Amino acid sequence: MDFSGMDSPTKKRSNNGAWTVEEDRKLAEAIAVHGARRWKKIANIAGLSRCGKSCRLRWLNYLRPNIKRGNISDQEEDLILRLHKLIGNRWSLIAGRLPGRTDNEIKNYWNSHLRKKIKPQNGIRNRRPEGLQKPNSVARTTEEKFDAEAVAKDVTTGGGEGEEPTTSFNMDEFYDLSMQYRSDFDDWLNVFPVK
């Protein structure tokens, strides 16, 4: 049975390995034509022996327009620390407040740089605050959104510890990042021109 291009329960990590320039180009072309959705279809159209998930990850973490790589500033680091203190390991939410940064990059940065800086308090590490106990991704229910809003306001006002406010906060913006990179799509197409 051929499990290429789909999620196989027996799939090994080394199935595909690092993406090649050619694979990136095929994926970029397929997304340019069909949009960044229906990833399984994109994988098939592009003729890639990758699963949809893998294509999505590659796009979000590497190929997407306006990706910033490396050189995380002091301000960004401070915001990561502050957000993590309040909402825990919710990398996608944290990434949403850092334009151009991906959840994977922030997660890696945390694990390799910031975790060392944080001393465990009361023997508890990375514990989610009350109201944000759900382990999976963004808050989706009204209640969760309300709690997340309270947390985000806390962050932007310095966490109530006498710190200076950092940024203004807009709840809709916090959740709606869908248009974030749209304006640079044409520039990006020049990197991976459609045939």
Added chain:
DNA sequence: AATTCACCCAACCGCCTACAC
């Protein structure tokens, strides 16, 4: 120069939720 170690980061895994049928 060769080997070992530590770190970084891209990619994969498994779980969960949303959605279509």
Added chain:
DNA sequence: TGTGTAGGCGGTTGGGTGAAT
């Protein structure tokens, strides 16, 4: 309403690379 599938997320792994010995 129940079921299957796709998408999204955090956790984890393993290869590459540079520093230390």
